[in-house]
Amino acid sequence: ACGGGGGGDTGGAAPTQQRAEPTQAPFSPPADAVLPAGDGQGQCSGNPSIAYVGTIAGANAGLGIAIKQAVELAIEEHNQANAGCQVSYKEFDTGGSPQTALAPTVAAINDPSILGVVGLPFSGESEAVGPALTEAGLVSVTPSATRPDLTTKGWTHFFRGLGNDAVQGPAAARFITGTLGAQSVCVIRDDSAYGQGLATELTNALGGAATCQEEVKTGQREFSAAIGTIQSANPNAIFYAGYYDEGAPLAQQLRDAGIEADLVVPDGVKDPIFVQNAGEASDGVYMTCPCLPGDVFPEFTNAYKARWNVDPQTYSAEAYDATTILLRGLDQGISDRAGLLEHVRNYKGQGLTKAFAWNAQGELNETPVWSYVVKDGQIQRLSPID
Amino acid sequence: MNPQEPPTEEIHQAEGGLVAELERMTPQERAAHDREVAAAAATDREIAVGVGDTLLELRDLTMRFGGLTALDSVSFSIQRGEILGLIGPNGAGKTTCFNAMTGVFRPTSGDVLLEGRSIARSHRHQITRLGIARTFQNIRLFGEMTALENVMVGTDARHKTSVPGAVFRFPRHYAEERAGVEKSMALLEFVGIADRAAEKARNLPYGYQRRLEIARALATEPKLLCLDEPAAGFNPAEKDDLVALIRKIREDGYTVLVIEHDMRVVMGVTDRIVVLEFGRKIAEDEPEAIREDPAVVAAYLGVPDDGSA
Amino acid sequence: MALLELDGVAVHYGRIQALSDVSVTVEAGEIVALIGANGAGKTTTMRAISGLLPLSAGRVVFEDEDITRMRADLRVRRGICQAPEGRGVFPGLTVLENLDMGAYSRKDRRTAAYREDLDHVFELFPRLAERRNQAGGTLSGGEQQMVAIGRALMARPRVLLLDEPSMGLAPQIIQQIFRIIRDINADRGTTVLLVEQNASQALALAHRAYVLETGRVVQHGTGRQLLDDPAVRNAYLGVA
Amino acid sequence: MITHVTSVLAQDPLIDFNFQLLVDRFWANTIDGLSYGSIYALVAIGYTLVYGVLRLINFAHSEIFVIGVFAAYFTFASLGFVPGESPQLGLFVLIGSLLVAGLVAMAVSGGSAVLLERVCYRPLRKRGAPPLVFLITAIGASFAIQQIFLITLGANSQPTIRLLRPTEVFEIFGARVTNIQIMTVVAAIVLMVVADTFVNRTRLGRGVRAVSQDPATATLMGVNRERVFMLTFLLGGVLAGAAALFYIMTIPAAAVYNGGFLLGIKAFTAAVLGGIGNLRGALLGGLVLGVVENYGQSFFGGEWRDVIAFVLLIVVLMFRPTGILGESLAKARA
Amino acid sequence: MNAPDAAAAKVPFGTRLRDWWGSLDRWQQWAVLIPAVLLIYLLPVLNPPLLTTEPGTDFQITLFNAARIALIAIGLNIVVGQAGLLDLGYVGFFAVGAYTTAVFSSPDSFLATDYPWLACIPLAMFVTAVSGLLLGAPTLRLRGDYLAIVTLGFGEIVRLLADNLDPLRGQRGFGAIPGPEVTRADGSQVFTSTDGTPWYWLTVTVIIIVLMFVGNLERSRVGRAWVAIREDEDAAESMGVPTFRFKLWAFAMGATVGGLSGAIYAGQVGFINSQGFDIITSILFLAAVVLGGSGNKVGVILGAFIIVYIPDRFQVIAQYRFLIFGLAIIVLMIFRPQGLLGARQRLLTYGRQAYQRLIGKGEQISSESALGKHEEGVLR
Ligand SMILES: Nc1ncnc2c1ncn2[C@@H]1O[C@H](COP(=O)(O)OP(=O)(O)OP(=O)(O)O)[C@@H](O)[C@H]1O
Ligand SMILES: Nc1ncnc2c1ncn2[C@@H]1O[C@H](COP(=O)(O)OP(=O)(O)OP(=O)(O)O)[C@@H](O)[C@H]1O
Ligand SMILES: [Mg+2]
Ligand SMILES: [Mg+2]
Numbered sequence A: 001a002c003g004g005g006g007g008g009d010t011g012g013a014a015p016t017q018q019r020a021e022p023t024q025a026p027f028s029p030p031a032d033a034v035l036p037a038g039d040g041q042g043q044c045s046g047n048p049s050i051a052y053v054g055t056i057a058g059a060n061a062g063l064g065i066a067i068k069q070a071v072e073l074a075i076e077e078h079n080q081a082n083a084g085c086q087v088s089y090k091e092f093d094t095g096g097s098p099q100t101a102l103a104p105t106v107a108a109i110n111d112p113s114i115l116g117v118v119g120l121p122f123s124g125e126s127e128a129v130g131p132a133l134t135e136a137g138l139v140s141v142t143p144s145a146t147r148p149d150l151t152t153k154g155w156t157h158f159f160r161g162l163g164n165d166a167v168q169g170p171a172a173a174r175f176i177t178g179t180l181g182a183q184s185v186c187v188i189r190d191d192s193a194y195g196q197g198l199a200t201e202l203t204n205a206l207g208g209a210a211t212c213q214e215e216v217k218t219g220q221r222e223f224s225a226a227i228g229t230i231q232s233a234n235p236n237a238i239f240y241a242g243y244y245d246e247g248a249p250l251a252q253q254l255r256d257a258g259i260e261a262d263l264v265v266p267d268g269v270k271d272p273i274f275v276q277n278a279g280e281a282s283d284g285v286y287m288t289c290p291c292l293p294g295d296v297f298p299e300f301t302n303a304y305k306a307r308w309n310v311d312p313q314t315y316s317a318e319a320y321d322a323t324t325i326l327l328r329g330l331d332q333g334i335s336d337r338a339g340l341l342e343h344v345r346n347y348k349g350q351g352l353t354k355a356f357a358w359n360a361q362g363e364l365n366e367t368p369v370w371s372y373v374v375k376d377g378q379i380q381r382l383s384p385i386d
Numbered sequence B: 001m002n003p004q005e006p007p008t009e010e011i012h013q014a015e016g017g018l019v020a021e022l023e024r025m026t027p028q029e030r031a032a033h034d035r036e037v038a039a040a041a042a043t044d045r046e047i048a049v050g051v052g053d054t055l056l057e058l059r060d061l062t063m064r065f066g067g068l069t070a071l072d073s074v075s076f077s078i079q080r081g082e083i084l085g086l087i088g089p090n091g092a093g094k095t096t097c098f099n100a101m102t103g104v105f106r107p108t109s110g111d112v113l114l115e116g117r118s119i120a121r122s123h124r125h126q127i128t129r130l131g132i133a134r135t136f137q138n139i140r141l142f143g144e145m146t147a148l149e150n151v152m153v154g155t156d157a158r159h160k161t162s163v164p165g166a167v168f169r170f171p172r173h174y175a176e177e178r179a180g181v182e183k184s185m186a187l188l189e190f191v192g193i194a195d196r197a198a199e200k201a202r203n204l205p206y207g208y209q210r211r212l213e214i215a216r217a218l219a220t221e222p223k224l225l226c227l228d229e230p231a232a233g234f235n236p237a238e239k240d241d242l243v244a245l246i247r248k249i250r251e252d253g254y255t256v257l258v259i260e261h262d263m264r265v266v267m268g269v270t271d272r273i274v275v276l277e278f279g280r281k282i283a284e285d286e287p288e289a290i291r292e293d294p295a296v297v298a299a300y301l302g303v304p305d306d307g308s309a
Numbered sequence C: 001m002a003l004l005e006l007d008g009v010a011v012h013y014g015r016i017q018a019l020s021d022v023s024v025t026v027e028a029g030e031i032v033a034l035i036g037a038n039g040a041g042k043t044t045t046m047r048a049i050s051g052l053l054p055l056s057a058g059r060v061v062f063e064d065e066d067i068t069r070m071r072a073d074l075r076v077r078r079g080i081c082q083a084p085e086g087r088g089v090f091p092g093l094t095v096l097e098n099l100d101m102g103a104y105s106r107k108d109r110r111t112a113a114y115r116e117d118l119d120h121v122f123e124l125f126p127r128l129a130e131r132r133n134q135a136g137g138t139l140s141g142g143e144q145q146m147v148a149i150g151r152a153l154m155a156r157p158r159v160l161l162l163d164e165p166s167m168g169l170a171p172q173i174i175q176q177i178f179r180i181i182r183d184i185n186a187d188r189g190t191t192v193l194l195v196e197q198n199a200s201q202a203l204a205l206a207h208r209a210y211v212l213e214t215g216r217v218v219q220h221g222t223g224r225q226l227l228d229d230p231a232v233r234n235a236y237l238g239v240a
Numbered sequence D: 001m002i003t004h005v006t007s008v009l010a011q012d013p014l015i016d017f018n019f020q021l022l023v024d025r026f027w028a029n030t031i032d033g034l035s036y037g038s039i040y041a042l043v044a045i046g047y048t049l050v051y052g053v054l055r056l057i058n059f060a061h062s063e064i065f066v067i068g069v070f071a072a073y074f075t076f077a078s079l080g081f082v083p084g085e086s087p088q089l090g091l092f093v094l095i096g097s098l099l100v101a102g103l104v105a106m107a108v109s110g111g112s113a114v115l116l117e118r119v120c121y122r123p124l125r126k127r128g129a130p131p132l133v134f135l136i137t138a139i140g141a142s143f144a145i146q147q148i149f150l151i152t153l154g155a156n157s158q159p160t161i162r163l164l165r166p167t168e169v170f171e172i173f174g175a176r177v178t179n180i181q182i183m184t185v186v187a188a189i190v191l192m193v194v195a196d197t198f199v200n201r202t203r204l205g206r207g208v209r210a211v212s213q214d215p216a217t218a219t220l221m222g223v224n225r226e227r228v229f230m231l232t233f234l235l236g237g238v239l240a241g242a243a244a245l246f247y248i249m250t251i252p253a254a255a256v257y258n259g260g261f262l263l264g265i266k267a268f269t270a271a272v273l274g275g276i277g278n279l280r281g282a283l284l285g286g287l288v289l290g291v292v293e294n295y296g297q298s299f300f301g302g303e304w305r306d307v308i309a310f311v312l313l314i315v316v317l318m319f320r321p322t323g324i325l326g327e328s329l330a331k332a333r334a
Numbered sequence E: 001m002n003a004p005d006a007a008a009a010k011v012p013f014g015t016r017l018r019d020w021w022g023s024l025d026r027w028q029q030w031a032v033l034i035p036a037v038l039l040i041y042l043l044p045v046l047n048p049p050l051l052t053t054e055p056g057t058d059f060q061i062t063l064f065n066a067a068r069i070a071l072i073a074i075g076l077n078i079v080v081g082q083a084g085l086l087d088l089g090y091v092g093f094f095a096v097g098a099y100t101t102a103v104f105s106s107p108d109s110f111l112a113t114d115y116p117w118l119a120c121i122p123l124a125m126f127v128t129a130v131s132g133l134l135l136g137a138p139t140l141r142l143r144g145d146y147l148a149i150v151t152l153g154f155g156e157i158v159r160l161l162a163d164n165l166d167p168l169r170g171q172r173g174f175g176a177i178p179g180p181e182v183t184r185a186d187g188s189q190v191f192t193s194t195d196g197t198p199w200y201w202l203t204v205t206v207i208i209i210v211l212m213f214v215g216n217l218e219r220s221r222v223g224r225a226w227v228a229i230r231e232d233e234d235a236a237e238s239m240g241v242p243t244f245r246f247k248l249w250a251f252a253m254g255a256t257v258g259g260l261s262g263a264i265y266a267g268q269v270g271f272i273n274s275q276g277f278d279i280i281t282s283i284l285f286l287a288a289v290v291l292g293g294s295g296n297k298v299g300v301i302l303g304a305f306i307i308v309y310i311p312d313r314f315q316v317i318a319q320y321r322f323l324i325f326g327l328a329i330i331v332l333m334i335f336r337p338q339g340l341l342g343a344r345q346r347l348l349t350y351g352r353q354a355y356q357r358l359i360g361k362g363e364q365i366s367s368e369s370a371l372g373k374h375e376e377g378v379l380r
Helices: A061-081 A098-110 A123-136 A148-152 A165-179 A193-209 A224-233 A244-256 A272-282 A298-308 A316-331 A337-346 B018-024 B027-041 B094-101 B124-130 B147-156 B163-167 B171-191 B206-219 B236-251 B263-269 B287-292 B294-301 C042-050 C072-078 C095-102 C112-124 C126-130 C141-154 C171-188 C199-205 C223-228 C230-237 D002-011 D019-024 D026-054 D061-078 D091-126 D131-153 D179-201 D203-213 D215-220 D225-250 D261-274 D279-300 D302-319 E003-009 E013-023 E026-046 E059-082 E091-105 E117-139 E144-164 E196-218 E221-231 E233-238 E243-269 E279-292 E297-313 E315-335 E351-359 E369-376
Strands: A049-054 A088-093 A114-119 A139-142 A158-160 A185-189 A210-215 A237-241 A262-265 A286-289 A348-350 A355-357 A369-375 A378-385 B054-065 B068-079 B083-087 B109-114 B132-134 B224-228 B255-259 B272-277 B280-285 C004-013 C016-026 C031-036 C057-062 C080-083 C159-163 C191-195 C208-213 C216-222 D168-172 D175-178
Touching: A049 A061, A049 A098, A049 A316, A061 A088, A061 A114, A061 A298, A061 A316, A088 A098, A088 E315, A098 A114, A098 A123, A098 E059, A098 E243, A114 A316, A114 A337, A123 A148, A123 A158, A123 A193, A139 A316, A139 A337, A148 A158, A165 A193, A165 A237, A165 A262, A165 A286, A165 A369, A165 A378, A185 A193, A185 A224, A193 A210, A193 A237, A210 A224, A210 D302, A224 A244, A224 D019, A224 D026, A224 D279, A224 D302, A237 A244, A244 A262, A244 A272, A272 A369, A272 A378, A286 A378, A298 A316, A316 A337, B054 B094, B054 B255, B068 B094, B068 B109, B068 B255, B068 B280, B083 B094, B083 B236, B083 B263, B094 B224, B094 B255, B124 B132, B124 E233, B132 B206, B147 B171, B147 B206, B147 E221, B147 E351, B163 B171, B163 E196, B163 E221, B171 B206, B171 B236, B171 E351, B206 B224, B206 B236, B236 B255, B236 B263, B236 C230, B255 B263, B263 B287, B272 B287, B272 B294, B280 B287, B280 B294, B287 B294, B294 C171, C004 C042, C016 C031, C016 C042, C016 C057, C016 C216, C031 C042, C031 C171, C031 C199, C031 C230, C042 C072, C042 C080, C042 C159, C042 C191, C072 C080, C072 D215, C080 C141, C095 C141, C095 D203, C112 C126, C112 C141, C126 C141, C141 C159, C141 C171, C171 C191, C171 C199, C199 C223, C199 C230, C208 C223, C216 C223, C223 C230, D019 D026, D019 D279, D026 D061, D026 D175, D026 D179, D026 D203, D026 D225, D026 D261, D026 D279, D061 D091, D061 D131, D061 D225, D061 D261, D091 D131, D091 D225, D091 E315, D131 E279, D131 E315, D175 D179, D179 D203, D179 D225, D179 D279, D203 D215, D203 D225, D215 D225, D261 D279, D261 D302, D261 E144, D279 D302, D302 E117, D302 E144, E026 E059, E026 E196, E059 E196, E059 E221, E059 E243, E059 E279, E059 E297, E091 E117, E091 E144, E091 E243, E091 E279, E117 E144, E117 E243, E144 E279, E196 E221, E196 E243, E196 E297, E221 E233, E221 E243, E233 E243, E279 E297, E279 E315, E297 E315
Parallel strands: A049 A088, A049 A114, A114 A139, A139 A158, A185 A210, A185 A237, A237 A262, A262 A286, B083 B255, B083 B272, B132 B224, B224 B255, C031 C191, C031 C208, C080 C159, C159 C191
Antiparallel strands: A286 A369, A348 A355, A369 A378, B054 B068, B054 B109, B272 B280, C004 C016, C004 C057, C208 C216, D168 D175
16 A cells, blocks of 8 residues: 555656655554553562663764663663562663674673663674674664664574664665655765665665765765765755764755755654754655654653653664563563573564564564655654555 | 093992992003903904095085085095094084985085995985994984993994894894993993993983993994084083093094084194085195194184183 | 072982082172083083072072072063073074074064164174074074074073083184173173183183082182182193 | 685776766865865864974864864854744844854863863973873863763754855856855965964964974073963964854754864864974865865765875875975974 | 982882882792783683672673783884884774784685684784885885874774775674684683683783783894984984884884784674774774883783773763773873883893993983973973
């Protein structure tokens, strides 16, 4: 079912774009979303802990903190509701880089009370610590590492709480060429594993429509080169595969340079901060995300804001869901790592962001990719991309 | 030599060390000891052969800095075994002459021949190994190294231990190290500062630093030793010591080229003198003749000095 | 009271004591010489007066004021100026700029008096006039020494500290330096504290002199007295 | 194995060249490069000045710059501008606001630079620390300042406040020149002339140069060394503050704790490129770096930007070992 | 204000330690040294309660990290501390070593050679040595800080090449890099990425060997040449030191040690990508050297330990750990401007005997530059 308002027909369109604006599809929130609090009847054995392992003060601290706070929030809500199961929260700062991730992760492994891990946020560090976690049998649900090949390493501990790049890339391509009707697309990527992976998947899916490529660096804030390339290529649409830190100034500079082509960005950019930082330039930017729209779970948004004084950010909800899944297991009285691992492997349930059930590799069975648009300073859902 | 009294600091108080021993010696013993030292300090090579041959020759050496001609077609030569003085007013080009000879500057034109071989295009360290060593007008020691280590750097110019040789301590390393230390100590004694061998060069007083520079230059076993104002900063008594030292160096078979403004030193020690003015050679002769040369008197000496300066 | 007075001064370099209990007085209008062998502590004394080294004991008094803890640059403003050992020519400044640095603390830098002083220096050292735009670092040793002395003169100091001013200069110029010292002392009334290895000339010129040995004052008197003292002659004047 | 490697390389060239883009974008690149290079230049002066006087690579200078960015930002905020809105301002209000923000940024940056000197470097000087120690302390300070911002203001950049949108004023060979670019370049040149005049023409400036060459002798000339050091940091900080204003105008989302790092490295590179210790060199180095970086990006692709900058530096230094304008520090003193 | 005593009290700790060490006889030195080394080896097993970084970070891996940074610091110390060449891009060599190992041993590599770890070590050292020569040959004529920025550029270029060039896989990185193939009786691997202890022992052993070699160099013609170059390059050249060649040697040897450390590191983590080889890391290496005492081998090891240890020790308050780290550097430097053990090294093989013969005692360098430098300020 195509939820888009009618961008389906692109065959033979003239180079100048002719399309109707994509519109919002009707959507009813999942009524059965499982929350951390559960039914309040949780009974755990012993004093189990759940750990967040990821960056806190190192590189890309912003992304890590948003995850860490969601994990903490989930555990607090759980503990409040379940007198019979008090779960401790632990955190380990990996610094966000594979260079530094191993020691804190091993420390987490060596803490026998830790039965499950939320993390690690980035693909690189995930790969560095993967063998160690598998060897320890310590289950980890990552809310944000999206590199496809992480699930091909033969690890048994690894579960991805969101769609990987191989899911989002083609979906985004369909959105761009289908819904938006673009025939020429510039793909800009950053140098992160995420941006690289996503851009590659996207470019492959776009085929001949990917008419130009440009690369920027993490931390870069001036993009005249990329803009020059785009100006020369004059595409219908631009896709930026990266995070909001660079995405916001890029969007701004694109618009300042007078480039009016559609800008499409992925989940790494889908964040209120992008809207704040890009200002007017964010208006009309399309987003794709393998996650359900956030406007359907205002309770979480409000609770998060009340607890941390900031809006939830990218991957906060995913982290919240991941924690919930681990907590469910503890509520059942699971008292060892093997048990929790087994619990996650067999888990089936609706979360805030999607329905969770994993295949043997640890990929989600079902990963809807949604499209969004920024309007009036808000990220508004459009429709699922099929 | 007359080493100055050792300083009072407790650090230098010798407990049965060499310094105390020296002080206990009678003049005769001391003289004998000095001879031993001189022998140890002398080069291992035979350098006193062929006295009287031309050792170094400058041919039409010209050095320009931008529009300024610091050396203008200067030619002279140095015979083996002699002490040649290079004098002239301030800014005449004496130091520049040294610099051009030792590879610090590439001469604008002209040539420098060491034993008949051109060295004008050689690197500085090559020139040193070929046999020219120098001291600097503005002292340039390795400040953080001890006096002994400074001299050792000089002796190293003749050593051949390679990097692997040093890492794995080949026998040659030990042999060279031992010989180097022996020789360096002897050289320090030779110039009269052995009692401060363990002190950082930067902490030595000016006069000691000058002597250390001479010792370091000697350590490279040069055929030609070039001294740039070695007596600067010495009092008359010390200058007399210096004159004696330079003579002793020559006796050991070295050839010496010395720049000096102190006429008593120059006249007292040189066999021949070359006079520069405005980058040009204006005279070349024996000391007595130079003293009388009207051009030199006008350009440089001024009113004949009263002998006390 | 004396213009400048060192009272029981001791200076250490780390663990080494370089001066101990040095007391020197310089009356206004005098030329005072310090002589001594290498390492006796002459330069250390000069540096202590200028405030480049902290004292570990004793005090420095200038015009009845204890300046022991005064900053070095303020001492210059009081009129204590030094031409240091090793010349201290600024290598990247031109000769003219170097000389101008000498007048850094003067208030009358735009006036005719300043011009006159500059001309005076150029008159004393015509060589510098020729080289006024050459970088200090490329000058010959002697030329640098001229700059150092000229620069000190540009300051019009009350007390001029000269550390081996004749070093590296040609005989003719040395004579001239001594003449200059005598002249500025006589004409301008500048007080001079002079360290010199050229002991006989220095003593002939100085009103009074001190002999330093291993960080202590071992003798003092008028220049003539010391010049005639056989021990001093023997140790510092050499056997000609 | 060799054949394997060559076959890998053959199917995918390591670097693509795009000569056409270089030609097409030549003037646009030049103009963008000059304006961004001006920001490099202003920051580079701070490095050059401090280096010239203290022989210190002040790694914390990038943080001084970031402080300026925050100062400018919060001045905007406290003047009543709100993120997200793009107000239509009268000319006077606009200029007035920018001026206030600029002055505040300059004052705050200058002040922090002086404070940094006092707190971190002066104690070291008093203890006669060797130069490398200053470098490491600068790193420590840089870490600390960054972390303070991270802890107090969070990891994300502050919401954009924009007083002025870039609008085209005129075109050169089809490349547009915006109001912000003109302001940036003009301000950089004016400030550079002021700084240069100060250092080369005034008495205090001469004191600065003297201290840089021989601090001990400089005090013997009556130069107050401490004052010179303070002044140097002040001047460098003030110019970094000015750079901060233009930076946040060019890139409004730049008020973030680690926003100075990359720019700092580039500015330092610019300083060295021009000849470190030489103010005019800093300007030239900044502009050259900005422009060449842009050409290179068009030719090789955006990911090569930093490589181009450093390769340019290495190549220039191989032919001119003391930078484009740098005079030889190793003066002949044999 | 009693002068001599006041002055004596100011004698830095490092000097006193060194004087004390110098005053010991050979056997006494061994008597101190052997238990000390033993203690160092036992550290991961003892896991001393106050010293440990747990629960925040695994102590054994922290120790290994400290050891590998110490190895780096020793290599960098040759370049910076001895030869006086400021190298801000040393991480480049570390990266080259790690990447060489990865490229030859990882199954992800385009080479597909899958060499064992042990075979990669000499390869890595060779390649880094060559890269040191390649960087040094054109740039070593530059003076002081110009060299510093060029090396910084080199470090960045290495990282960016790894980031940009497809065969080097950017942040996707190389995984499954093997470690040494040593199995226990029960067939399990000794060298795993989770167990820091064997890696630590291996690295400490390597450090001891390297230290011996470096010490030999120091007290030889080569070490003297380096220090002479550091002190006054022109004068050194005039005294017959082929400065360029010795600088190149310093660069190449420093690089080799850095590469060795990189290779060991790659084996331990098993996965490397272009992250973490950045300028900051490079400067932290330098910080280890300076903090510990530039030029002092033992000092720089201590410095490396601090650099790794402080952030890890404060894992429990992760948010503040780098702030603490930054402040700690400032405070340490202010209170110990010569570094923790900043004393000069010996440069003569027979120095002790020579000085003994002369002044009746072993070598004792009589005064400290720290205080002596007052008059000259910080500069030069
Ligand atoms: N690098 C340079 N650039 C410009 N001029 C220079 C340079 N080096 C030397 N000179 C000039 O060349 C002339 C000769 O200098 P040199 O140092 O050889 O003199 P000198 O005879 O040693 O004098 P002194 O007795 O004063 O040491 C001087 O006038 C000096 O200013
Ligand atoms: N920076 C220093 N560190 C340690 N000791 C020093 C330092 N400078 C000088 N000394 C010592 O202080 C003593 C006095 O030195 P000073 O330079 O004052 O002597 P001087 O009389 O000026 O000698 P000269 O005639 O050689 O210039 C000497 O023993 C010297 O070794
Ligand atoms: Mg000369
Ligand atoms: Mg002296």
